[in-house]
């Protein structure tokens with residue numbers, strides 16, 4: 667089973683303005699095509715894992731409970747659209763102090779501890795930031811850069827499913 671690692675802000679949900687953060691559930695809004703793409707990949711047997719940097723926790727803009735409430739809302743909204751994800755891994759730390767803030771790869775390794783069958787060489791990282799792409803390179807994952815290679819998760823899913831059904 668292939669795995670798609672999804673960044674959150676700017677990929678699944680609308681990004682907060684530069685320098686600010688999604689800190690409360692009402693600020694979380696799904697992007698067009700996010701649920702459709704997740705559902706398509708799920709229907710084709712993909713494992714879907716969210717990996718997200720949430721430095722706003724370290725900066726005191728939100729608590730760990732706020733972050734959990736935001737992720738509960740995300741999963742509820744996706745589930746309502748038949749597009750639930752398998753896991754959510756977040757780095758709450760400030761820059762430069764941990765091994766999980768992307769482009770570090772700790773979140774991906776945490777996921778593989780929970781799903782030992784994850785093979786990074788059979789995985790794709792879908793993200794909108796250079797840090798997502800850099801983490802993918804370190805892990806040997808395929809990468810799809812939202813805003814460059816694809817417009818949305820839906821577009822990325824179409825590319826992946828087309829590639830996997832090619833002779």
Ligand SMILES: [Mg+2]
Nearest residue numbers: 673675676794
């Ligand atoms: Mg992002």
Ligand SMILES: [Zn+2]
Nearest residue numbers: 757759764766
């Ligand atoms: Zn971290």
